[in-house]
Amino acid sequence: MIKKLAIILLTTILSTPLIAAQKTQADFDLYVVALKQEALAKGYDKTLLEQAFATAKFKEKVISADKNQPEVKETLETYLPKRVPQWKIDRARKLYKENQQVLEKIADEYGVQARFIVALWGLESNFGKIQGGHSVIASLVTLAFDGRRETMYKNQLWAALDILQSGHITLDKFKGSWAGAMGQTQFMPTSFNAYAVDYNNDGRKDIWTTKEDAFASIANYLKQAGWNDNLTWGRQVKLPDGFDSQSILQRGTKTRKQWLEYWAKSERSLADWQALGVRKMDGTDLPNVDVTAALVMPDDMGGRMYLAYDNYKALMHWNRSYYFATSVGYLSDRIGYPAIN
Structure with a gap:
């Protein structure tokens, strides 16, 4: 009982946002102990937790990146040429042709035009080339420890543990962005659990290395968000x-x-x-x-x-940014489609 009360007290103290300078490695280590106890209480496998939390190192760069995201004043006139340069349009068209058979099969099955799947693939991870090299567990634990959005990042952490426990990826390959976004789709763990698809039926939803799974996962997300393939964006x-x-x-x-x-x-x-x-x-x-x-x-x-049109709402469900949604539509248009004239 005393141990349980101590854990509750520790969790309460550590969940209160502190000034960054006050937080130490010792604070982080205590926080990880409390997280492990909370995860055990949720029913996660003890061996999995020992292995996963062994990777949970305090990442000051992650907190710095979260607090100091660039606030450059942009307009679409400056943003679109940078986000959708001609080389990306050319590559999107090339990769569409190379993967046309599976893309159009998935597009037909999910009711999402293939050009939008390719556009999101290109904008999220540069067609799978840029997925991030951060430990997903370390990033999420660090961001939860930071305290400003603890509940959100703890929910992402539980979702990440679900992914590992289900065997979709091994811990050593469980990498993503500094914020915990993963794979060729750059899904957060909760989005992975809601929308990821094992399209090739190998028992794993592999958005990291299997293009078919990544394409189908993008299509499934848009479908669940209300996509209508009778419309453009x-x-x-x-x-x-x-x-x-x-x-x-x-x-x-x-x-x-x-x-x-x-x-x-x-x-x-x-x-x-x-x-x-x-x-x-x-x-x-x-x-x-x-x-x-x-x-x-x-x-x-x-x-x-x-x-x-209504499909714009689905893109805003993915990322509630006019610039992002518009850039996806813009790239999809450059890839080419039968327009409503």
């Missing part, structure tokens, strides 16, 4: 002079629930947007099809404007 448009900005979805740090509420307020039929003076970039009429769209403003009234 959106289109850049021109607004008339004096357009009322109240109907435009703007940048912000809204929760997903709030963002969807704003989307619902903005959403209109293409016929309604046409009546409001919105036009294609070349000045011609919008498509005469029964489709609804929200008007998205990634920058400001002087920047690019997009009519975003």
